[in-house]
Amino acid sequence: MIQTRADTKPGEGTGLWFVKILLGLFIIVLLLVHLIVNHYVGEGALLTWQNVVDYFSNPWIVFMEITFLFVVVSHSLIGMRSIILDLNPARGTMKIIDWFLIILGTGSIIYGIWLALKIASFGG
Amino acid sequence: MVTDTNKPAPANWWRWFDPRQRDIGTWAFILNRITAIGLTIYLFLHLVVLYQLSQGPDAYDGFLELAKSPIIVIGELLVVIAAIYHGLNGIRIGLTTFTDTSPFQRAIFYVFTFITIVGSLIFAVRMFTA
Numbered sequence: 251m252i253q254t255r256a257d258t259k260p261g262e263g264t265g266l267w268f269v270k271i272l273l274g275l276f277i278i279v280l281l282l283v284h285l286i287v288n289h290y291v292g293e294g295a296l297l298t299w300q301n302v303v304d305y306f307s308n309p310w311i312v313f314m315e316i317t318f319l320f321v322v323v324s325h326s327l328i329g330m331r332s333i334i335l336d337l338n339p340a341r342g343t344m345k346i347i348d349w350f351l352i353i354l355g356t357g358s359i360i361y362g363i364w365l366a367l368k369i370a371s372f373g374g
Numbered sequence: 375m376v377t378d379t380n381k382p383a384p385a386n387w388w389r390w391f392d393p394r395q396r397d398i399g400t401w402a403f404i405l406n407r408i409t410a411i412g413l414t415i416y417l418f419l420h421l422v423v424l425y426q427l428s429q430g431p432d433a434y435d436g437f438l439e440l441a442k443s444p445i446i447v448i449g450e451l452l453v454v455i456a457a458i459y460h461g462l463n464g465i466r467i468g469l470t471t472f473t474d475t476s477p478f479q480r481a482i483f484y485v486f487t488f489i490t491i492v493g494s495l496i497f498a499v500r501m502f503t504a
Contacts, residue, residue: 271471281457285497296438299431315458324415333407337384359422365421369427 273325280318289367294307307373319362328353402483406463411458416453447501453496454501462486 260289297305302329306312331351339347390407427436440446466486470479 271468277467278414278461278465281461285454285457296441298438299427299434302384302427302434326410326417330414334411336390337387339384358418362421365424365428 270325270328272322272334276294276321277325280314280321283314284318302369306366306370312370318362318364320359323355323358327355398483399481401465405459409460412456413453413460451501453455454497455490458493459490462490
């Protein structure tokens with residue numbers, strides 16, 4: 251099996267496939283910023299609580315991190331669905347998995363938004 | 375060619391990771407799968423751990439002391455390596471899907487692997503010496 255192209259597969263519509271690719275490209279830019287800020291800039295390559303609060307005091311950073319959260323959670327769960335589809339699961343099983351992924355993704359994004367706003371609120 | 379004996383099925387999942395008689399393209403595919411699964415697990419662990427931020431400086435900075443232990447730093451470095459590889463491999467797949475670069479996909483893989491190694495070393499030096 252040689253993956254030279256990102257083709258759709260049975261059970262994965264063109265729309266979902268395109269969203270996965272688009273989000274992946276978007277993530278590359280946001281991931282670069284996230285890795286440099288969080289794992290390169292800080293002392294010990296880690297940000298302290300105060301560093302994080304200062305970083306989140308800029309509303310554009312809050313917006314960028316929430317956007318990053320949304321695209322990374324969506325991309326990872328659509329990607330997991332794509333991997334599971336390669337196993338040819340039964341249609342009923344796939345339906346259960348789909349609901350699990352939707353609930354996990356939605357819950358994670360809601361939690362992440364709450365957390366980002368909570369951190370921003372510490373900055374006054 | 376998919377036959378009855380090698381048809382993908384939940385019981386055969388381990389065959390994705392069987393490295394025997396694979397070419398470079400399939401190694402790229404296997405690494406893409408491994409990094410995807412690893413990064414997804416990390417993402418949700420990361421979100422859970424970041425809850426400490428909402429509990430104030432004592433809770434989070436106390437956790438940071440634990441995060442500075444060598445085992446955790448090695449784990450973080452593996453995440454960084456996986457993220458760089460997965461991102462660059464995504465660009466390679468995007469290039470060969472949407473542009474006429476399929477004949478060069480092997481060369482692109484080698485170049486991106488080299489960038490992954492260099493980028494990982496830069497982060498490793500920073501993470502272990504900062």
